[in-house]
Amino acid sequence: MTPSYDELKRIWTRLHHYNHLQSIAGWDQAAMMPPRGAPARAAAMAEMQGLLHRTRTDPRLADLLQRAQREDLDALARANLAEMRREWRASNALPQALVDAISLAGARCEHAWRSQRPANDWAGFLENFREVLRLGREAAQRLADDTGLAPYDALMDQYEPGATRVEVDRVFGDLQQWLPDLVRSVREHQSRERVIEPAGPFAKAAQRALSLDVMALLGFDFEAGRLDESAHPFSGGVPEDTRLTTRYREDDLMPSLMGTVHETGHARYEQNLPREWLDQPVAKARSMAIHESQSLAFEMQLGRSRAFAGLLAPRLRAQFGDQAAFEPDNLHRLMTRVAPGRIRVDADELTYPAHVILRYGIEKRLIDADIEAEDIPALWDEGMRALLDIDTRGNYRDGCMQDVHWAGGAFGYFPCYTLGAMYAAQWFAAIRVRTPDLDARIARGELGAVFDWLREHIWSQGSRWSTPELAVRASGEALNPLHFRRHLEARYLA
Amino acid sequence: MTPSYDELKRIWTRLHHYNHLQSIAGWDQAAMMPPRGAPARAAAMAEMQGLLHRTRTDPRLADLLQRAQREDLDALARANLAEMRREWRASNALPQALVDAISLAGARCEHAWRSQRPANDWAGFLENFREVLRLGREAAQRLADDTGLAPYDALMDQYEPGATRVEVDRVFGDLQQWLPDLVRSVREHQSRERVIEPAGPFAKAAQRALSLDVMALLGFDFEAGRLDESAHPFSGGVPEDTRLTTRYREDDLMPSLMGTVHETGHARYEQNLPREWLDQPVAKARSMAIHESQSLAFEMQLGRSRAFAGLLAPRLRAQFGDQAAFEPDNLHRLMTRVAPGRIRVDADELTYPAHVILRYGIEKRLIDADIEAEDIPALWDEGMRALLDIDTRGNYRDGCMQDVHWAGGAFGYFPCYTLGAMYAAQWFAAIRVRTPDLDARIARGELGAVFDWLREHIWSQGSRWSTPELAVRASGEALNPLHFRRHLEARYLA
Numbered sequence: 001m002t003p004s005y006d007e008l009k010r011i012w013t014r015l016h017h018y019n020h021l022q023s024i025a026g027w028d029q030a031a032m033m034p035p036r037g038a039p040a041r042a043a044a045m046a047e048m049q050g051l052l053h054r055t056r057t058d059p060r061l062a063d064l065l066q067r068a069q070r071e072d073l074d075a076l077a078r079a080n081l082a083e084m085r086r087e088w089r090a091s092n093a094l095p096q097a098l099v100d101a102i103s104l105a106g107a108r109c110e111h112a113w114r115s116q117r118p119a120n121d122w123a124g125f126l127e128n129f130r131e132v133l134r135l136g137r138e139a140a141q142r143l144a145d146d147t148g149l150a151p152y153d154a155l156m157d158q159y160e161p162g163a164t165r166v167e168v169d170r171v172f173g174d175l176q177q178w179l180p181d182l183v184r185s186v187r188e189h190q191s192r193e194r195v196i197e198p199a200g201p202f203a204k205a206a207q208r209a210l211s212l213d214v215m216a217l218l219g220f221d222f223e224a225g226r227l228d229e230s231a232h233p234f235s236g237g238v239p240e241d242t243r244l245t246t247r248y249r250e251d252d253l254m255p256s257l258m259g260t261v262h263e264t265g266h267a268r269y270e271q272n273l274p275r276e277w278l279d280q281p282v283a284k285a286r287s288m289a290i291h292e293s294q295s296l297a298f299e300m301q302l303g304r305s306r307a308f309a310g311l312l313a314p315r316l317r318a319q320f321g322d323q324a325a326f327e328p329d330n331l332h333r334l335m336t337r338v339a340p341g342r343i344r345v346d347a348d349e350l351t352y353p354a355h356v357i358l359r360y361g362i363e364k365r366l367i368d369a370d371i372e373a374e375d376i377p378a379l380w381d382e383g384m385r386a387l388l389d390i391d392t393r394g395n396y397r398d399g400c401m402q403d404v405h406w407a408g409g410a411f412g413y414f415p416c417y418t419l420g421a422m423y424a425a426q427w428f429a430a431i432r433v434r435t436p437d438l439d440a441r442i443a444r445g446e447l448g449a450v451f452d453w454l455r456e457h458i459w460s461q462g463s464r465w466s467t468p469e470l471a472v473r474a475s476g477e478a479l480n481p482l483h484f485r486r487h488l489e490a491r492y493l494a
Numbered sequence: 495m496t497p498s499y500d501e502l503k504r505i506w507t508r509l510h511h512y513n514h515l516q517s518i519a520g521w522d523q524a525a526m527m528p529p530r531g532a533p534a535r536a537a538a539m540a541e542m543q544g545l546l547h548r549t550r551t552d553p554r555l556a557d558l559l560q561r562a563q564r565e566d567l568d569a570l571a572r573a574n575l576a577e578m579r580r581e582w583r584a585s586n587a588l589p590q591a592l593v594d595a596i597s598l599a600g601a602r603c604e605h606a607w608r609s610q611r612p613a614n615d616w617a618g619f620l621e622n623f624r625e626v627l628r629l630g631r632e633a634a635q636r637l638a639d640d641t642g643l644a645p646y647d648a649l650m651d652q653y654e655p656g657a658t659r660v661e662v663d664r665v666f667g668d669l670q671q672w673l674p675d676l677v678r679s680v681r682e683h684q685s686r687e688r689v690i691e692p693a694g695p696f697a698k699a700a701q702r703a704l705s706l707d708v709m710a711l712l713g714f715d716f717e718a719g720r721l722d723e724s725a726h727p728f729s730g731g732v733p734e735d736t737r738l739t740t741r742y743r744e745d746d747l748m749p750s751l752m753g754t755v756h757e758t759g760h761a762r763y764e765q766n767l768p769r770e771w772l773d774q775p776v777a778k779a780r781s782m783a784i785h786e787s788q789s790l791a792f793e794m795q796l797g798r799s800r801a802f803a804g805l806l807a808p809r810l811r812a813q814f815g816d817q818a819a820f821e822p823d824n825l826h827r828l829m830t831r832v833a834p835g836r837i838r839v840d841a842d843e844l845t846y847p848a849h850v851i852l853r854y855g856i857e858k859r860l861i862d863a864d865i866e867a868e869d870i871p872a873l874w875d876e877g878m879r880a881l882l883d884i885d886t887r888g889n890y891r892d893g894c895m896q897d898v899h900w901a902g903g904a905f906g907y908f909p910c911y912t913l914g915a916m917y918a919a920q921w922f923a924a925i926r927v928r929t930p931d932l933d934a935r936i937a938r939g940e941l942g943a944v945f946d947w948l949r950e951h952i953w954s955q956g957s958r959w960s961t962p963e964l965a966v967r968a969s970g971e972a973l974n975p976l977h978f979r980r981h982l983e984a985r986y987l988a
Contacts, residue, residue: 017541020534021515024522032526036718037735040514040772047511224530241531278534 155412265298292420577775649906759792786914
């Protein structure tokens with residue numbers, strides 16, 4: 001008899017259903033909704049947000065969670081209960097007034113940022129951002145009080161449960177040791193290479209056909225998902241019906257192609273979460289870093305490999321004719337070109353971590369009140385020079401104002417990108433141990449060894465284990481930056 | 495001070511937001527959802543259905559409605575309160591067990607019907623349908639007890655508030671007097687006409703372009719709506735974001751073309767409901783017959799007129815080349831051909847009412863328990879012979895088993911179709927009084943006189959008035975079948 005746990009399961013099933021409607025409405029908002037539908041949609045989704053919040057903060061839950069703790073539960077049910085408790089704690093840690101203030105200040109700052117960024121208006125941005133930062137610090141302190149974590153750790157914990165600055169400092173510190181030198185060596189190495197660009201324009205319909213073809217190659221289940229367009233590509237919908245979006249540029253086919261490969265990694269994780277528990281929190285994707293490890297396993301480990309270039313070549317020729325650029329070696333060079341730049345989202349695999357390390361270093365000091373908002377530009381300029389040898393002085397637009405994260409108040413998210421890239425390298429190292437002839441198989445289009453390993457060790461596990469435990473069970477060790485280093489050296493210096 | 499009414503308004507605003515999410519999820523289910531998404535969607539929508547029902551049956555509402563009745567409200571607020579009361583009464587009239595039983599029996603009968611109909615299996619259908627009918631009678635009796643209406647009237651009242659069999663008998667009785675003779679005269683008249691069929695195939699993309707072009711001509715606001723595809727065309731979404739669907743047949747362009755004109759009529763009603771009250775029941779579309787009067791004003795009164803054929807001709811030529819079939823006189827003959835047949839949804843403007851009169855006559859006797867389910871086929875055969883001179887004996891598939899309505903338990907809906915056709919004729923008669931040169935204007939593509947009249951008299955009025963009052967305010971008289979007769983005689987015997 002587990003009456004309290006059973007009642008909690010029913011409540012979380014209800015939350016799952018509510019979230020389904022909210023997710024589909026959100027996908028529709030980005031991919032389908034005509035512009036004049038926006039105010040009514042925003043009001044309807046805010047109503048649902050309120051309902052979700054009321055359900056998660058129902059005072060009965062505290063008692064039910066406590067009673068369930070004493071009931072006779074098996075290991076899976078205990079893991080489920082732990083995830084319920086985590087969601088409940090996250091929803092109840094902040095007083096409603098603070099949640100509302102954060103949401104309002106973030107929305108205001110983000111809205112103004114949309115015009116301040118193109119205008120390079122740092123002073124204007126600062127006026128709104130100071131309040132966002134103040135509230136972010138207050139939230140961090142309250143979350144810290146509630147969880148016993150340090151304030152910045154409590155923020156990271158929202159996205160990557162269990163992540164600590166001690167751990168992130170360890171792996172990013174390692175990375176910082178060798179990354180700048182590696183970038184220099186690779187730049188030197190690549191300066192002698194000749195790369196041919198594909199010749200456009202690339203018709204949208206052909207790019208869409210290519211995307212669908214590559215998604216099929218990557219095992220996307222079209223009976224349980226769709227591909228559409230949106231201004232900002234994302235993977236949305238629900239696990240039972242996963243909705244990817246992309247955006248097509250007629251002058252460049254690579255962004256939509258590699259974007260689709262990336263989002264398909266997210267999508268296959270969602271599509272292969274444990275079906276029998278799908279309405280319970282233990283069946284959800286583990287964390288943002290693990291989610292990113294799936295998209296980057298697809299895009300970086302598999303998608304930009306020489307073997308995969310051989311699979312892309314005939315598909316590109318089928319859509320855009322027989323161009324010299326589509327020769328597999330050239331394609332591979334195209335997909336692995338290293339070019340330090342100011343913009344994170346345009347960065348290549350090798351320089352991307354530098355963008356993340358810079359932001360991580362600044363935001364943890366912001367939350368600790370070790371620095372103030374005014375100090376960001378100087379630290380930014382200094383970091384970009386040290387990490388990528390780029391001068392960003394006076395260019396706020398393509399510098400510290402380029403991301404939406406801080407404007408919207410999302411502190412603690414950035415590390416997930418690079419943790420994900422490192423986990424992806426670790427997963428592929430493990431896959432290669434089990435399947436030594438992996439590259440030959442990929443070259444033949446046999447991707448089963450990749451998918452089977454990910455399904456067995458990541459997808460099917462949902463949130464059953466903590467991230468470190470998942471990593472150990474999957475690969476025999478906790479996060480080890482050596483795999484990422486070896487991967488980069490093998491790919492870029494071979 | 496109107497605290498109870500204000501509280502009711504807040505509750506109905508919340509219902510409006512919930513309904514928004516449910517509508518978009520329903521549209522997505524029909525137009526976008528991949529097949530394996532179905533079970534999760536059904537569960538999520540059932541959850542929302544339950545939430546909507548709990549909200550509408552909250553015991554606090556009875557008290558609030560009573561108190562609000564005594565508050566100092568203006569005329570519009572009173573009309574709004576009356577609509578709240580109507581919705582509340584409809585949601586509370588039937589005990590939950592009966593609602594569940596009706597839903598279950600209807601779903602079972604409808605599901606079986608999908609294979610029984612093609613198999614012409616009347617005996618099999620009867621087994622499930624007897625229970626659907628039994629529950630329909632019980633619901634009718636309870637609704638009758640609650641409203642003081644006669645049982646069948648109480649069922650019609652769900653779709654067309656205030657409709658009574660006395661009134662429907664009056665107008666349908668009139669129709670029945672002259673319709674069979676008119677059909678015979680028109681058939682005789684048309685037998686001498688030569689009509690050229692457009693030559694296909696008609697590519698889907700060109701049909702879609704034509705549909706969008708015609709929707710624009712008809713004033714559809716694409717900033718607040720979309721056109722997509724679904725197996726069964728409908729007008730869905732929300733007033734702020736109206737979603738039409740159509741279905742394309744490559745061998746025949748008329749169904750999607752006229753279907754789009756029809757659905758655009760529904761859509762413009764929704765898109766032009768009073769914006770400032772849009773989250774309140776008084777702003778909703780008046781009734782099903784009035785909704786149908788808009789789609790039929792567009793499709794039948796305007797869309798199949800000779801003047802409109804002149805507007806369609808160049809648009810058809812632009813998509814499908816210069817065919818003799820697209821000559822306006824031929825197009826008009828094509829759109830007004832009369833051919834009695836067994837299937838309601840394929841019926842032409844002139845014979846459609848016969849299908850409705852037949853069903854109305856049978857279902858009111860079913861609800862009164864004057865006849866039993868077993869008696870339907872004989873009455874059907876007799877009615878079809880008398881009304882359209884068609885032999886339906888033994889053909890249940892294209893006879894009494896052709897519609898989903900009875901299978902699903904929707905008794906009392908059928909009259910709305912023909913009431914809508916009659917109202918549409920009455921609106922156009924009024925428009926012609928105000929704008930005597932209407933046909934010349936339509937021929938020049940000036941449709942403003944139609945839209946302005948409909949906006950002023952129907953769309954902007956929402957549910958402010960009862961249907962009879964709306965009709966009198968709009969056209970100076972209650973429903974008068976003479977307008978429909980005059981329209982048909984003018985169009986088909988001229």
